[in-house]
Amino acid sequence: MEFLRESGFAQLDWGNGLLILVGIGFIAVAIIKRAEPYVLFPMGLGIILTNLPGTGLTDFDPSGEVQASGLFGIVFHYTLSFWNILPPLIFLGLGALTDFGPIIANPKTMLLGAAAQLGIFVAFWLALALGFFTTPDLFSLKEAGAIGIIGGADGPTTIFASAKLAPDLLGITAVVAYSYMASVVFIQPPLMRLLTTRRERAIQMRTLREVSKVEKLVFPAGAMIIIILLVPSSAPLIAMFMIGNLFGESGVVPRLSNAASNEILNIATIFLMITIGAQWNADRVLALSTLAIMGLGLVAFSCGTIGGILFAKLMNLFVKDKVNPLIGSAGVSAVPMAARISHTIGQETDPDNFLLPHAMGPNVSGVIGSAVVAGVFISILG
C-alpha cells in the first residue's frame, strides 16, 4: 500500500491533469496541423513529463549533489538561467541560414525593423500598468521587460531575455512568443488591410540589385563590430548570428556552416524546447499572470505590426523610391512568416507585385533590432 501512496497516481491533482492534456494538445497540433512542429512537439513532451508527479525531473538544487538534481532542472540551470547558451547556439544556426542580400540592396528598410519594436515597449508599459491598476506587484520591472521582449517576435531572443530577467516566466513567455509567431497569419493581415489604402498596397518597389559576395562578407563582420560596440550586452546573440552567417557566406567552411545550420541547431532545439516545456508546471502556469502574459503578447505583436506599417508610411513622405507599407509589418521578425504575409497581402491587390525579397530586409532587421533591445533591457535590468 505504501507503494500506491508514493505512486504518481496518488499525487496527481487536477492541475497536473489539465496540463498533461495541454501537452497532448501541443503534440496533436504539431502532428495534425503541422503547426510549428519543431517547437510544439518537444515542448508538449516536456509539459507532460514535468506534470507527472514525483519524478523530480525539473528539480535543481545548486547546493546539493548534481546526481540529486533532475535532468531538466540541470539542463535548464546550465543552458538557460545560468549560462544561457542555447539561444545563442540557435542564433548561430539561424545566422548560417540567413541571407543579408535584401538588407544590403535596400538598407533603408532596416529602419522598419527598428520601428516594429514598438510592440516591445507597449507590452512592457502595459505589463507595468496592469500591476499598477489591478493586482499590485503583478509583474516586477524585470518581468515586464521579459514580457515586453515577446513583442520582438523572436523566439530565441525572448528566451534569452527571459532567462536573464525572469527565469520563472521563461516557459510562458517562450510559448506565447512561439504561439503568436505561428499565428501572425491571423494577427497581421487585418491590421495591414486596416492601416493601408488599396493604392499603398499596390506600390511596386524597385527590384533589388544584385549584391556582391564582398558585400555579403563585409556586412556581417562590420555589423557585428558596430552593434557589439554600441550595445555590448547584445553580443551573445549578435556575435553568434553573424559568425553563423560568415560561415555560410565565406564558402570556405561548408562543414562548419552545415554543422551550425543542422546538427547544432537541431541539438539546441531538442534541449531548448523540451526544457521550456518542462517549465510548464501546474503550480507555475495556472495563474492570473499567465493569462495576462498571453494578452500582453497579443498586444505586443499587434503594436509591432502597427509600428512597422506606420513608419513605412512616414518614410514615404521623405523618400523618392516609395516603400510599400505592407513590408513594414515584416519588421516584427517572425522570420520568414511575417515577410511571406507582406507578400501575400500585396498580391491580393496586385498579383504581379513581388514583395517577398523586399520584406526580407525589415524581417531580418527585426531580428537584429529585437536582439539590440533585449541587450539594452538586460544591461539595465539584468
Added chain:
Amino acid sequence: MLEFDLNRALEITYSGVIAAFIVLAFLIGFTTLLSRLTRNKARARASSGTATNETASEIPAHVPLTATEVADTSEIAGSPHMDDWKSYGRLEAFLSRGVRRRDG
C-alpha cells in the same frame, strides 16, 4: 518605490528606442558606404575590361528576376525555427507562373 521604478522604466524605454534606431542607422550608413566602395571598384574593373559577375548591377524596376532568383534573394531554408520555408517551393512555383504569364 514607484517613482524609482518609473524612472528606470523610462530609462529602459528611451535607451531601447534610441539603441534600436542608432544601431540600424549606423548599419544603413555602413551598408551605403560599403555599396559605394564595391561599386566604384566594380566600375574601375569594368573600365579596365576585367568586369566580373560579382559586379553589383542595377536591374530595371518591376522586371522580375527569374523565380529561382527571387527565391534565392531571401534564401532561408531548412531550419526548425523557419520551417515555414518548406512552403517556399509552392511560392516559387507560384512566382514562376506569374513570370510566365507576364512573359506570355
